[in-house]
Amino acid sequence: MNTHKTPLPVDLPDADALCVELAELIRPCLQPETVLVGIHSGGVWVAQRLHALLALPSELGLIDVSFYRDDYGARGLHAKVRPSSIPFDVEGRRLILVDDVLYTGRTTRAAINELFDYGRPERIQLAVLADRGNRQLPICADFCPWRIDLAPSFELVLSAADSGRLQWSVDEHA
Amino acid sequence: MRNPQLSANGELTHLLSIEGLPREVLTQILDTASSFLKVSHRDVKKVPLLRGKSVFNVFFENSTRTRTTFEIAAKRLSADVINLDVTRSSTAKGETLLDTVDNLVAMHADMFVVRHASSGAPHLIADHLRRLGRDDVHVVNAGDGRHAHPTQGLLDMYTIRHYKHEFSNLVVAIVGDILHSRVARSDIHALTTLGAAEVRAVGPQTLLPTAIGKMGVRVCHDLASGIRDCDVVIMLRLQNERMNGALLPSAREYFRCYGLTPAVLALARPNAIVMHPGPMNRGVEIDSDVADGPQAVILPQVTFGIAVRMAVMGILAGN
Numbered sequence: 266m267n268t269h270k271t272p273l274p275v276d277l278p279d280a281d282a283l284c285v286e287l288a289e290l291i292r293p294c295l296q297p298e299t300v301l302v303g304i305h306s307g308g309v310w311v312a313q314r315l316h317a318l319l320a321l322p323s324e325l326g327l328i329d330v331s332f333y334r335d336d337y338g339a340r341g342l343h344a345k346v347r348p349s350s351i352p353f354d355v356e357g358r359r360l361i362l363v364d365d366v367l368y369t370g371r372t373t374r375a376a377i378n379e380l381f382d383y384g385r386p387e388r389i390q391l392a393v394l395a396d397r398g399n400r401q402l403p404i405c406a407d408f409c410p411w412r413i414d415l416a417p418s419f420e421l422v423l424s425a426a427d428s429g430r431l432q433w434s435v436d437e438h439a
Numbered sequence: 440m441r442n443p444q445l446s447a448n449g450e451l452t453h454l455l456s457i458e459g460l461p462r463e464v465l466t467q468i469l470d471t472a473s474s475f476l477k478v479s480h481r482d483v484k485k486v487p488l489l490r491g492k493s494v495f496n497v498f499f500e501n502s503t504r505t506r507t508t509f510e511i512a513a514k515r516l517s518a519d520v521i522n523l524d525v526t527r528s529s530t531a532k533g534e535t536l537l538d539t540v541d542n543l544v545a546m547h548a549d550m551f552v553v554r555h556a557s558s559g560a561p562h563l564i565a566d567h568l569r570r571l572g573r574d575d576v577h578v579v580n581a582g583d584g585r586h587a588h589p590t591q592g593l594l595d596m597y598t599i600r601h602y603k604h605e606f607s608n609l610v611v612a613i614v615g616d617i618l619h620s621r622v623a624r625s626d627i628h629a630l631t632t633l634g635a636a637e638v639r640a641v642g643p644q645t646l647l648p649t650a651i652g653k654m655g656v657r658v659c660h661d662l663a664s665g666i667r668d669c670d671v672v673i674m675l676r677l678q679n680e681r682m683n684g685a686l687l688p689s690a691r692e693y694f695r696c697y698g699l700t701p702a703v704l705a706l707a708r709p710n711a712i713v714m715h716p717g718p719m720n721r722g723v724e725i726d727s728d729v730a731d732g733p734q735a736v737i738l739p740q741v742t743f744g745i746a747v748r749m750a751v752m753g754i755l756a757g758n
Contacts, residue, residue: 329474332486341450341757342488344467348474382483419665 278411280431283394284311289319290390291361294408295319299359299374301392302326304376305347307365307423310431311394315363324352330375339349345378365423367393367409370402379418395433397421443565444575448495450758452577453565454751456587457628461578465482465632470599471750472743478515488753489518492549492682496522497539498581499530500553503640505581505591506718508741509552512748516756517551523555536560536569544568550577550756558584560623577755585621590751591716592625594744596633598736599671601743602712606633612707613656614698615675615724618648618686622716623675641665642697645686662697667706673714677724690723700726704734714738 266334269398301325303312309327316325331337331346377389392408397415420436444453451464465682479485496506506522513520513654527537536555543551553561563579569578582588596670603609611630617623617640631640631654640647640657652658652732659665666672677693687693713735721727729735 332474332478332488337488337757342471342754345473346474348477350477378487382485383481 266307269399276435277435280433281314283410283429284314285318286313286432287311287392287408288393290408290410292319294390295321296359298323299361300324300326300353300378301363302328302351302380304362304364304372305329307394308363309427310423311365311392312363312426314431315392321324326351326353326364327419328376328379330372330379333375333379335371335375339374349379351383355380355386357384357387359390360386361390361392361408363392365394366420366421367391367396367404368399369405370400374402394423395421440709443562446758450572451477451754452758453561454560454578454589454755455565455580457589457592457625457632458587460632462560462632462634465593465596465629466595468651468747468750468754469600469747471754472593475749475753476743476746478749480491485515487515487517489513489516489549489756492516492518492563492756493547494518494550494552494752495543495548496520496552497525497554498523498582499525499553499560500582501526501534502554502582504722504741505554507551508744509581509748511588512745513550513552513752515745516752518752534591536563540564540567544571544573544576548576550579550752552581553583554581554585556585558586560584571620576631577672577758579751579755584619585619586624588621588625588716590744590748591622592629594747595673595714595716596621596629596742597743597747598714598740600677601739602736603670606630606635607719609635609671610637610639610669611635611671611673612639612641612659612669613675614662614665614699616646616677617642617651617675619678620647620675623673624654625649626673627654629658639665639669641691643687652743662699663706667701668704669707669709672699672707672711672713674713674719674725676718677720679720690720694723698722698724699729700727701728701732702753704729704732710734714740717741 301312301316303309312325327350329347329349331343390407395405396406396409396412418438422434424432444455446452496509498506509519544725549733560583561578580589615624640651640656641659644688715737
């Protein structure tokens with residue numbers, strides 16, 4: 266697939282500043298037993314930021330949804346599957362699932378399915394850095410600091426620089 | 440000529456042998472296996488990846504451990520598993536190998552896990568499927584004759600990587616009946632592809648293939664010099680039936696010369712690991728004090744084998 270960078274009609278916001286905004290949206294809803302679960306890979310970066318900003322005592326959960334994706338039959342197994350790590354008991358816990366971009370909702374669906382194979386959580390909420398619209402499933406974010414309508418030909422990508430700084434970019438599929 | 444295991448765009452469609460597979464493919468399988476190993480530690484040890492797929496275990500030769508671990512792996516991927524003891528049914532009635540395959544394809548098989556006493560049988564099936572235009576049906580070699588046992592080779596590599604982290608500085612000794620061993624061949628191909636510093640083939644002259652040196656290994660007929668300063672010792676099973684021929688005088692004689700005892704193992708590096716593909720013959724190729732000792736990783740090999748087979752099936756069925 267050919268991709269090239271293209272300027273957007275709007276300026277892309279500062280991703281690190283969005284993390285701070287997202288943390289402030291979550292803060293009032295935190296319970297002592299709330300834990301964060303980041304979805305590989307962008308969601309893990311965001312979850313790590315939130316974990317530090319909110320000074321959460323519990324360990325962070327990391328999840329790779331490759332084994333639960335609904336497009337496995339068409340696209341096969343991702344070449345770089347990372348181990349999921351849920352270092353706490355999911356049973357009865359309040360979880361906040363963290364991803365970088367909410368788009369079709371399919372990744373969220375896969376992540377929820379995987380979490381239920383670890384136990385029955387009391388509640389799962391969804392925190393995302395950006396909601397770009399075009400949902401294909403009845404899923405919405407509980408916490409989201411930035412909403413933007415992007416046509417399906419655009420891909421909104423979060424990347425982490427060596428310095429750890431997060432940055433948005435947009436690819437256009439030809 | 441294209442590697443018959445790879446599709447036109449380099450994706451793994453069958454696993455027939457480790458020979459000729461690129462390092463990236465081996466590494467992808469090992470990396471994916473470590474994710475599946477985590478799944479095996481959960482309460483719900485299943486993922487939905489192969490839901491609705493039918494995996495046929497077609498064993499033309501006896502095997503309990505390999506067939507069982509393939510069955511567990513397929514079930515943990517949510518596949519439907521059908522075990523066929525073909526030696527007692529169709530083949531005994533005179534059906535040819537490819538007729539058996541055609542019948543199973545007509546039953547909508549998605550994957551064949553094949554063990555056969557004849558080298559090349561899984562390759563023959565893969566070739567047949569290609570001629571039928573059925574690239575969506577995958578073949579995994581679960582051991583063919585003296586040729587290859589690629590999933591055993593991969594689980595051995597997973598075990599070595601787990602304990603030693605990387606291959607570049609490792610000295611690995613493979614000890615015993617290399618002549619009849621498909622495991623040894625798969626291990627040698629995997630170790631050389633992954634860049635092990637030195638691979639030694641250790642055994643009596645009668646149990647080493649004459650051209651073994653051409654596989655890039657150092658040949659040692661003396662156990663002590665073969666084990667000295669190595670990081671990994673892979674012991675092979677001495678098959679009892681070899682005792683009857685002219686290859687070996689007796690089991691006791693073999694143990695005296697090539698049995699791995701604590702005294703011999705002391706010649707290896709202090710943190711060396713001892714592996715064995717099973718089933719073990721205690722007191723023939725390995726002393727019980729070694730098999731049950733702190734350096735043995737023989738049972739972890741079995742656990743890792745399930746994760747590795749899940750990775751192989753998960754990657755194949757998606758390609």
